[in-house]
Amino acid sequence: MSIDxxxxxxxxDQGERWRRTLNITVPAEIVQAERxxxxxxxxxxxxxxxxxxxxxxxxxxxxxxxxxxxxxVLDRVIGEAYRGALQQNELRPISEGQVxxxxxxxxxxxxxxxxxxxxxxxxxxRLTGFQVRRPVIExxxxxxxxxxxxxxxxxxxxxxxxxxxxxxxxxxSVRILRLAEDADGDPRSYEFTLGKGEAIPDVEAAIxxxxxxxxxxxxxxFPDDFPTEERRGETDELRIFLDGRKAxxxxxxxxxxxxxxxxxxxxxxxxxxxxxxxxxxxxxESRAAMRGDLLEQILAANPFEIPDTMVxxxxxxxxxxxxxxxxxxxxxxxxxxxxxxxxxxKRFLVVDEIARTRELTATEDEVxxxxxxxxxxxxxxxxxxxxxxxxxxxxxxxxxxxxxxxxFEFLEGESTIVDAA
Numbered sequence: 375m376s377i378d379x380x381x382x383x384x385x386x387d388q389g390e391r392w393r394r395t396l397n398i399t400v401p402a403e404i405v406q407a408e409r410x411x412x413x414x415x416x417x418x419x420x421x422x423x424x425x426x427x428x429x430x431x432x433x434x435x436x437x438x439x440x441x442x443x444x445x446x447v448l449d450r451v452i453g454e455a456y457r458g459a460l461q462q463n464e465l466r467p468i469s470e471g472q473v474x475x476x477x478x479x480x481x482x483x484x485x486x487x488x489x490x491x492x493x494x495x496x497x498x499x500r501l502t503g504f505q506v507r508r509p510v511i512e513x514x515x516x517x518x519x520x521x522x523x524x525x526x527x528x529x530x531x532x533x534x535x536x537x538x539x540x541x542x543x544x545x546x547s548v549r550i551l552r553l554a555e556d557a558d559g560d561p562r563s564y565e566f567t568l569g570k571g572e573a574i575p576d577v578e579a580a581i582x583x584x585x586x587x588x589x590x591x592x593x594x595x596f597p598d599d600f601p602t603e604e605r606r607g608e609t610d611e612l613r614i615f616l617d618g619r620k621a622x623x624x625x626x627x628x629x630x631x632x633x634x635x636x637x638x639x640x641x642x643x644x645x646x647x648x649x650x651x652x653x654x655x656x657x658x659e660s661r662a663a664m665r666g667d668l669l670e671q672i673l674a675a676n677p678f679e680i681p682d683t684m685v686x687x688x689x690x691x692x693x694x695x696x697x698x699x700x701x702x703x704x705x706x707x708x709x710x711x712x713x714x715x716x717x718x719x720k721r722f723l724v725v726d727e728i729a730r731t732r733e734l735t736a737t738e739d740e741v742x743x744x745x746x747x748x749x750x751x752x753x754x755x756x757x758x759x760x761x762x763x764x765x766x767x768x769x770x771x772x773x774x775x776x777x778x779x780x781x782f783e784f785l786e787g788e789s790t791i792v793d794a795a
Contacts, residue, residue: 382398392494394489394490395489396456399485400451412443448476452484456471468684474488491683492681494680496724496727501788504788504789506667507664507794508660509663509664510660511659521648521652526627527622530624534619541568545621546620548563548565550577550614553611568582574594576595586619591611592611593610593612594612631644632644664786668789669725678720685715692711728784736773742756745760
């Protein structure tokens with residue numbers, strides 16, 4: 375069916391945060407005509423004893439199936455009237471319509487209200503004249519040393535130690551039995567490195583008192599920052615068996631080590647590359663902080679509201695894109711992260727609006743240029759890179775990255791950037 379929207383009575387209420395409500399009245403004759411059509415179709419399909427197939431009188435069908443037909447007709451008429459009203463008012467919802475009170479009696483007009491969210495209109499009256507701080511992040515020799523320390527750990531070898539008690543940085547193999555619950559059961563096996571925070575402090579302290587092959591009973595307390603809140607401050611009685619201990623043998627930090635890490639001729643060239651990479655990371659971190667400050671100032675100068683639907687969609691995507699989050703859990707998440715979610719959505723909308731109005735959206739040529747650069751760097755063909763990006767969904771992110779870069783370059787040119795330590 376298709377309802378002529380000009381025959382409907384329609385009014386539009388504008389609520390907060392881009393909430394809209396359509397109040398629609400459908401004339402009784404439209405509802406009745408649709409009801410009679412539904413009865414005729416059903417009578418041609420239904421089989422009722424005593425009547426030939428397809429020849430059941432409409433009065434019998436109505437008597438037998440009247441309530442079910444009534445509900446089906448109302449659902450269909452409401453849906454068609456809603457679509458017609460949207461088209462007539464040039465509305466594009468971004469959420470499912472929620473039907474409110476339905477007022478209907480047989481042979482009377484059908485009146486109902488349906489609410490939904492529409493995309494916000496973003497008006498940016500001021501985009502220039504801001505003063506923005508750009509943090510100056512220094513890269514020191516200590517940071518280079520930390521990276522080399524991690525590399526030496528990654529390229530080290532674990533050697534068994536049969537004597538002595540474990541020390542910080544040793545890898546231990548242990549079995550742990552909870553005496554209160556599993557005294558007659560089998561202990562659970564674990565392997566971890568001491569000092570990495572993989573076990574609670576009291577357990578690590580207990581292990582450090584044992585020799586390889588030894589065991590002991592200990593009372594341990596769960597710290598106040600333990601992930602499981604209900605266990606914080608509790609104590610437990612454990613029997614711990616130390617089955618093995620390994621110490622990390624690190625390589626000498628010489629030119630051979632540099633060659634092992636990568637194609638570096640010397641430790642000096644390795645340190646230079648590490649410093650260069652750290653400086654690039656610092657530059658990116660500084661730029662991200664500066665751009666975040668700039669966007670916050672733009673949002674403060676151009677306030678606007680966003681619909682709850684957009685906040686909920688952002689929260690769902692942030693927790694893995696799950697559309698089936700229970701209502702109670704979604705309400706809790708909304709309460710906890712709403713300010714962050716709102717800022718993130720508003721920033722996205724601002725960038726999109728600037729890109730649209732200033733014609734800064736990524737072009738096909740710019741995307742092709744970036745794809746060719748990736749192909750040259752990876753040794754693949756541009757077609758292979760394009761297909762891979764498209765299949766993984768990364769092509770859209772690449773276009774977004776190019777667009778954002780152009781938008782921020784435009785915004786930075788319209789403001790004063792101040793270096794700040």
